[in-house]
Amino acid sequence: MKFLKNQMYQVVSILAINGAFEGWGTSLCWWANRVGYSEQLATQAAQLFYNKNTGLGLNIMRYNIGGGDDPTHNHITRTDSKVPGYAVNVTGTSDTDNLSWDYDWSADYNQRNILTKCIKESGKEAIVEAFSNSPPYFMTNSGCSCGAVNASKNNLHNNCYDDFAKYLADVAYHFKNSFGITFQSISPMNEPYTSYWMANSNKQEGCHFDQGESQSNMITALRGALDKNGLNSLMVTGTDETSIDTQIVSYQALSTKAKNMLGRIDVHTYSGSNREGIKALAQKENKNLWMSEVDGGLTAGENAGEMGAGLWLAQRIITDVNNMTPSAWVLWNIIDNHISKDGYQGNQDSGDVDRSKGYWGIAVADHDNQTIHLTMKYYAFGQFTRYIRPGYTIIPTGSNTLAAYDVKGKQLIIVAVNASAFDVNYNFDLSLFHAVGASVKVIRTSGTMSSGEKWAQLKPLTANASGFQATLKTNSVTTYIVSGAEYNNAAFSEITLVE
Structure with missing residues (x-):
């Protein structure tokens, strides 16, 4: 061969506006919410995943701004996916246009602890994107941050687009001015045009937004709220659809105003196949493109054993980067399984993975022994991340x-x-x-x-x-x-x- x-x-015109690969990363949601309570685990994780000399050398962190569910709810059963929100002391209702709330900036300590340590390990190469899975429960139609009663219907109340935008912008402002963490970008929707997110589910926060007017209104409202907070350089991105093909349609359905306010196209590659189409769309619209989330419990190879999961991940990276030429490639939940005899917040952890089969994540957190167990999938990922660095040009x-x-x-x-x-x-x-x-x-x-x-x-x-x-x-x-x-x-x- x-x-x-x-x-x-011209590689420059395909890769990014600045012509350089921006790097590799992972979402902090949800593993950081589960791991960040422990200084020992948090330090290990930051070094294993973000140190470029001894670890993977990732440099991109996608921080999840939790909406926060109704405190009377207790239906999320995963030990890692109930991400705290910052809003407290809520008054008024979504129906009457008189909502107000205060902020508890001590919330979500676990995820912020991991974020801070990962930024330190990444140094000057660090890039932080904020993203949201759902508005706070009191801004939704269902009163639940897990989704609408009908999962194919919008769950953000029509009166609350500006409220939700203010919430996100206030978090971004506080992170910059009080925590010293500057978001490069912020994505207000996650896999919005799906029927995944249903009220009172046991999975996670999620919110459906229809294509077109609803998604456009969210983008324009957030841009206005960020500018009002003096965050004019903070980029709005999206729309983070789960399918490549859906992302193309969702972008095309945006208003001209929303398109102009969208600084980058973020897409997940769980489904869909038109990678050349999303690349062409980004080129045509003069937008940067990120592959902002994917993983899967699949394998590749022939009788590959423990290498099967790593070979699948390697092939997915090659397929995505060669055919889409994004300027960043971001894994989903880098630790998806947890070992703990006591569980967490009244729920039981998932336990170890079968390394001979497919599994989500690339490492397992052992809370009983305060250590992180690696897999061959971790090392397969590192064959890319350690050697293809930010600033390089993808061929x-x-x-x-x-x-x-x-x-x-x-x-x-x-x-x-x-x-x-x-x-x-x-x-x-x-x-x-x-x-x-x-x-x-x-x-x-x-x-x-x-x-x-x-x-x-x-x-x-x-x-x-x-x-x-x-x-x-x-x-x-x-x-x-x-x-x-x-x-x-x-x-x-x-x-x-x-x-």
Whole structure:
């Protein structure tokens, strides 16, 4: 196999407004809400996930501004997903246009504790996006932050768009001026055009917003509230639909005013397939594009065992980044399972994962022993995040590889996945580059936690002006770092992996 040179295009115009990859991240919702009570667990998590020398080197944090459910409700049974809201001492009703409330800024300590530690580990590369799953319960039609009585109907009361926008803007203002945390962006809706969110469910907060007028009103109201609070540079993003195809329709249905106020398109890739379409839409609208949430309990590979979940994640990253070319790729709940004999807030935790099968998240928090257990999925993720860094330029490649170019360091990074039951020989054609170094670093993850390779440094390969050859081990993820790679033009040839 080899890389072939095809048509020319401007990578800068596809990647982002500033032409650079912004990084990798995870939502803090919900794992930080469960883990942040413990200084030991919180410190471990920040180092494992956000330290670029010893951990994954993530730099993007999506902080969930909880709406807060009716305090008399007790139907959310997950131990991590009941995120506290900040509003207290509520007076008035949504029906009478006379709502008022105070704020309890001590709320949501756990998530903020994790956020603060992750920002510290990320340093100058840190990017924080705030997002909301639901308005506070007293602004909803159902009186419940888990959704409407009819899950396909709007749950934000018609009188409360400005109230909800004020709530979000006030939180953003307080974070900046009291906590010293500046949000780069804020997304007021999460998977809004779905029927997932139903009152009194046991899952999480959620809120349906119809496409068109309802979503447009939310965006414009939030932009106005942020500006009123002096947060003119805080970007409004969205609409974070669960489906790529739905996201395209939702954006197109926005009013012209709302489109102009939307600073970036955020999309989840749980479903839908039109990745080229969302990329083209972002280009046409001159908007940056983030893949802002995905994960899944799936596997890939052939008899891959513990590597199965990691191979699935690696393939999803390659598919999303090559075909959508987003400027950021963000995992959902990085810790989705918790071990605790006592449970939390009256509910039982989910327990450990079966590493031979698919599972959500990439690590497990053991609250009984105050430690975080890693998985091969964690190490597979790190094959991308540790070596393709913020500021690099993504070079779309084939279905099994992802490549990026470090202009300042003159490095070419190639991450290759072999999900087959046998080793595969590749010939990487680097003739597009004016110069390449003679040595290629090789880092690989394969096998099991007890006896496998975990970011294993292998013997360097030899490269020349035409490229290098490599053997991809069965059921593995391998990163190749080609130093001394020089390319002087901003336009790259598309590189396609073919037989």
